[in-house]
Amino acid sequence: MNLYETMKNGVYIIAEMSANHAGKIEHAFRIIEEAAKAGADCVKIQTYTADTLTLDCDREEYKIKGGLWDGYRYYQLYQEAYTPWEWQPKLKEKCREVGVDFLSTPFDPTAVDFLEEIGTEFYKIASFELVDIPLIEYTARRGKPMILSCGMGSEEEIEEALEACRRQNNERVVLLKCCSQYPARYEDMNLSVIPKMRERFGVPVGLSDHSMGSLAPVAAAALGAKVIEKHVCLSRDIANPDAGFSMEMEEFADMAADVRNAVRLLGKPSYELTEQEKSGLAMRRSLAAARPIHAGEVFTPENIKSIRPAIGIKPKYYRKLLGKAAKKAYAFGEPIDETEV
Numbered sequence: 001m002n003l004y005e006t007m008k009n010g011v012y013i014i015a016e017m018s019a020n021h022a023g024k025i026e027h028a029f030r031i032i033e034e035a036a037k038a039g040a041d042c043v044k045i046q047t048y049t050a051d052t053l054t055l056d057c058d059r060e061e062y063k064i065k066g067g068l069w070d071g072y073r074y075y076q077l078y079q080e081a082y083t084p085w086e087w088q089p090k091l092k093e094k095c096r097e098v099g100v101d102f103l104s105t106p107f108d109p110t111a112v113d114f115l116e117e118i119g120t121e122f123y124k125i126a127s128f129e130l131v132d133i134p135l136i137e138y139t140a141r142r143g144k145p146m147i148l149s150c151g152m153g154s155e156e157e158i159e160e161a162l163e164a165c166r167r168q169n170n171e172r173v174v175l176l177k178c179c180s181q182y183p184a185r186y187e188d189m190n191l192s193v194i195p196k197m198r199e200r201f202g203v204p205v206g207l208s209d210h211s212m213g214s215l216a217p218v219a220a221a222a223l224g225a226k227v228i229e230k231h232v233c234l235s236r237d238i239a240n241p242d243a244g245f246s247m248e249m250e251e252f253a254d255m256a257a258d259v260r261n262a263v264r265l266l267g268k269p270s271y272e273l274t275e276q277e278k279s280g281l282a283m284r285r286s287l288a289a290a291r292p293i294h295a296g297e298v299f300t301p302e303n304i305k306s307i308r309p310a311i312g313i314k315p316k317y318y319r320k321l322l323g324k325a326a327k328k329a330y331a332f333g334e335p336i337d338e339t340e341v
Helices: 003-009 025-037 074-081 085-098 109-117 133-140 155-167 193-201 215-222 249-266 275-279 315-321
Strands: 012-016 042-047 101-106 123-125 146-149 173-178 205-209 227-233 286-289 304-307
Touching (some): 025 085, 025 227, 025 249, 042 109, 085 101, 085 109, 101 123, 109 133, 133 146, 133 155, 173 193, 193 205, 215 227, 227 249
Parallel strands (some): 042 101, 123 146, 146 173, 173 205, 205 227
């Protein structure tokens, strides 16, 4: 598990498979393979069944209204979207084979127990479970790193979830800013809270992104996000509950490169010149004789000029020289000597 090592100097990128396997394990294997090629550090799945998430109930309250899943009953949606548990050890092994980390989101204690059995090295808590303090405590008790998605979370709720981990003596927590809309609109994402979350809660902060395209992850990286999570699919034409807000692999590869380049662009707070910049110093301006100047002759706008290359003194001395007598003679184009000032 390379989470903390990667966060030291870069951004840890998670490819979220979710329901994009569309019920076929061969799709799941291909997503892992393609995500690794596209630059993911980790592939994430979800560990639940319809029965561990909701009730098989026909009451009106159990029906989804609006959005991508309009008309579904919760139970029906989760039956369609879940990743069979018998696949998961095989998916974990596939991740090992292609060199990416394996991560899952448990949704109840039985899922945590199962993931412990197969050797999961860290955990993700979904935004909708941020308020499930007993689940967070049960998971954090394993002593492994915890990634908490904070969609819909108030400052108080985020603090409560973080404290639930700390009560279990688990300080290795990462928070993810998240807008729990599918897809999320740019105007609702409020990424400027990322540095404030880092300052307020004292832990690394990243982004779980449901918007379309790569702009939000790049902006988040520029704001100091240390983890980026993005849903991925082989093709949005493969029907499943998550395809509509997922990235295809070529898009994901472009995003991963853009995010890492954004971190490179940020660099460090410094005025130090790069080696390439140092070689450009010669192209700066300096003061030189615009015509021959005799010793004792007064410097005027006609006989000295600010020009390239940087062979003489800096142009900031120009006005100090005007009206003063030259201490030496200058040939045409000769740099003005620093002894003149």
